[in-house]
Amino acid sequence: MKLMWRYLKNYKLLLLLNFLCVFGFVIIELGLPTLLALIIDEGIVMNEYPVVLYYGKWMIALAVIGLIGLIGLAFAGSRITSNIxxxxxxxxxxxxxxxxxxxFNQIGVSSLVTRTTNDAFQVMVFLQMLLRLxxxxxxxFISSFVMIVRTSPSLSYVALIAIPFLFAIVWLIGKKSEPLSEQQQANLDDINQNLRENLTGLRVIRAFVKESFQESRFAKVNQNYASVSKKLFKLMALAMPGFSIAFNLILAAIVWLGAVEIQNGGLQVGSLIAxxxxxxxxLFSFMLFANVFMMYPRAAVxxxxxxxxxxIEPSIDENETGVTETKTHGYIAFENVTFAYPGNxxxxxxxxxxxxxxxxETIAFIGSTGSGKSTLIQLIPRFYDVTKGRILIDGVDVRDYQLRALRKxxxxxxxxxxLFTGTISHNMRFGKWNATTNEVEEASDISQAKDFILSKPDQYEEYLAEGxxxxxxxxxxxxxIxxxxxxxxxxxxxxxxxxxxDYQTDARLxxxxxxETKESAVLIVAQRVGSIRHADKIIVLDKGVIVAQGKHxxxxxxxxxxxxxxSSQLSKEELA
Ligand SMILES: Nc1ncnc2c1ncn2[C@@H]1O[C@H](COP(=O)(O)OP(=O)(O)OP(=O)(O)O)[C@@H](O)[C@H]1O
Incomplete structure (x- = not known):
């Protein structure tokens, strides 16, 4: 609720309009039966036609104002909820x-997607109900109750007896539905994850003929979601028979006791109708409120x-006041750097x-898989922070830079x-939005991409599909590149x-x-010795430790x- 209130506060004027429309609508809804009672008791029963006409006109006017209130309510409510x-x-x-x-590891990508889409949607649905109902x-409910007591104090105790019973139903259902809602959203995360993995790994799944295995895995998580949803909907549905029994008993009691009062001359027919x-x-407003109340645990989850x-406080802070400019460019120094992944x-x-x-200079890293090469270079743009030691770029610790300046x-x-959905040139300009056509062409030429780009029907404007x-x-x-x-x-x-x-393209590139990189430092992680044999320095990593360094x-x-x-990659002549 804190979250919803925080966002609701940004729309105070619309909220006020929403409230005024609600209030106006209620007054009118309750005004109509009062006028109806007057028409019956003072007009029809007394045979006073002008009285019927007089109150009738008022009824039409009130109905029109009520309609305007409803339109205002729809306008304010929908604006607030969609904006929120x-x-x-x-x-x-x-x-x-x-x-x-x-x-990302902490929450999980699939869960982040569910939270941005479905959870936000659940909050919207609840807010819609909250603002309206x-x-x-x-x-x-309160105004009706005042009118009930005013119209017939002797009959009003019937409603009083029923209310605790109705409250008990709502409270019980709300309490039971909360853990189910939690489970339901977690199951939705699983569905999302499963679906994502399945779609991105479709080719592997087909190549290994594992479609039926994937189908059964998906069917399982989908079934879990369905089972929890069924329990939740059953629980909600249970409220209806409870309310219905209570409603009918109350109405029957009122008609019966009201008839007795009319016979005794304590109540008029019009008043009983009102x-x-x-x-x-x-009762109807109580039931609608109960629906909002029962939706609450779900929205709260x-x-x-x-x-x-x-x-979540990002573990890598933006360091807005950090260093943005340095005198030198392209100097890197790792000083006794140790790094462990979070939780390990x-x-x-x-x-x-x-x-x-x-x-x-070109520094290359080589080593068996899992020796830490990728991890090591990810520490430079601060995808992770070092556990011990420090990394200096142009003499400044990477943690002392403004993050944007460092990554630039x-x-x-x-x-x-x-790659991202969009054209080839759009993807290339991700590196520099205001790059000129010449710059785009030159970069593609250096990266050996120009030929294949020019062979595409739309060349630099060729559209790239997702990823x-x-x-x-x-x-x-x-x-x-x-x-x-x-x-x-x-x-x-x-x-x-x-x-x-291929080797030729690799060599040309x-x-x-x-x-191109005469004034820049170049770090290359490679599995292929051929790609790095000309490096100024090759660093050999084994289990995260530098075990050797030097030229090829x-x-x-x-x-x-x-x-x-x-020796596993080069010929004897090349090794000699
Ligand atoms: N996000 C992560 N969380 C925890 N451990 C990780 C994570 N990423 C990698 N590791 C572990 O860190 C170690 C080094 O992995 P890294 O990817 O740096 O190796 P690598 O030398 O680049 O391997 P490869 O040549 O196969 O790409 C491995 O043992 C790996 O299991």
Whole structure:
């Protein structure tokens, strides 16, 4: 509720309009039976036609005003709720933008999607009900009750007896539904995760003929969701028979006791009709309020899940007041860097690593899979922070930079080339929005992407499908390299970014890069010795520790691990 109130506060004027419309509507709804009673008792029973006409006109006027109130209510309510759900989604999105890998691991990508879509939707549905019924029904209920007591105090105790019973039903259902709602949203996360994995891994699933296995896995999580939903809906549905029994008993009692009172001369027919109308309003508004109340636990669970995302403090802070400018460019120094993944602090995956890289230098990292190469380079743009030691860029600790300024210095080419939906030029300009056509073409030329781009029907305006799925692996890699080149960064980080290129393209690309990166430091993670043999320094990693470093020729003689990797890839002549 705190979350909803925080957002509701931003729409005070619309809320006031909503409240006035609700209030007006209630007054009118309850005014109509009073006028009806007057028409019957003072007009029809007394045979006074002008009285009937007089009150009749008032009834029409009130009905029109009530209609205007309803329209105002729809306008204010829908504006508030759709704006709030938009604000919530924007805020989640902004929060997530500042998350480091650690926070993504904590919540999970699928759950973040559910929270932004379904949970926000649940909150919207509840707010819609709250603004309409949640405001209207208590006013209606209390006003109806006042009218009930005013019309016939002797009959009003019938309603009084029924109310505790009705409250008990609502409270019980609300209490029971909360854990079920929690479970339901968690199950929705599972469905989302399953679906996501299935869609992204469709080719692997087909290649391994595991469709039926995946289907049964999906059917299971889907069934879990269905079972919990069934329990929840059954619980909600149970309220209806309870209310219905109570309503009918109350009405029967009133008609019977009212008839006795009319016979005794204590009540007029018109008043009994108005009384029944009031009691109907009171009970009906109670039932509608009960619906809002029963929806609350569900919305509260969703609001809590949204709040959890909004309240997460990113472990990597933006450091808005940090360093933005440096005198030098392209200097890197790792000083005794140790790093352990969150939750795994006892076993660091990087241990006491120190090295330097200067502008114009190419430093390559090689080692068996899992030796920590990718982890090591991810520490530079602060995807994670070091556990011990420090990393200096141009003499400044990366943690002392304004985060944006630090990342502006770096051209990062990830292991898995990721492109965005849009044109090729749009994807390349991700590196520099205001890049000129010449710059785009030059970057594509250096990255060896130009030829294949020009062979596409729309060339630089060729449209890329989601994740660049209509490009080959090598084409994606070259585009993601071009995206970094266009940025002209001080530091290039290639995380195994040449793996999908053929040897010739790899060689041509490295040649062009050499000229392009004369004033930048270049870090390359590679599995292929051929891609790094010309590096100024090759660092051999094993279980997170530097076990050897030097040039290709030196390492062949001094490092057994390097020799073993090289001999598995190079010919005897190349090794000699
Ligand atoms: N997000 C993570 N959380 C926890 N442990 C991780 C995470 N990512 C990687 N690791 C672990 O850290 C170690 C180093 O992984 P890393 O990806 O850096 O190795 P790598 O040398 O780049 O491997 P490869 O050559 O296969 O890409 C591995 O043991 C891996 O299991």
């Amino acid at each position: 759900v938009r604000d919530i989604r924007n805020d989640i999105f902004m929060s997530v933008q500042s998350f480091s890998h650690r926070e 949640g405001m209207m029904t208590p006013i209606m 009384f029944i109308e009031y009691i109907f309003h009171a 969703s609001a809590e899940r949204i709040e959890e995302v909004l309240q 602090t006892e076993s660091p995956v990087i241990r006491d690593v120190s090295f330097t890289a200067d502008p114009g 210095k770096i051209g990062f080419i990830p292991q898995k080339a990721l 660049g799925s209509n490009m080959s692996g090598g084409q994606k890699q070259r585009l993601s 071009a995206r970094a080149i266009i940025k002209k960064p001080d530091i290039y980080i290639f995380d195994d970014s040449f793996s999908a290129l 490295r040649e062009r890069l050499k000229a 020729e030196e390492l062949l003689k001094t490092s057994d691990i390097y020799y073993a990797i090289a």
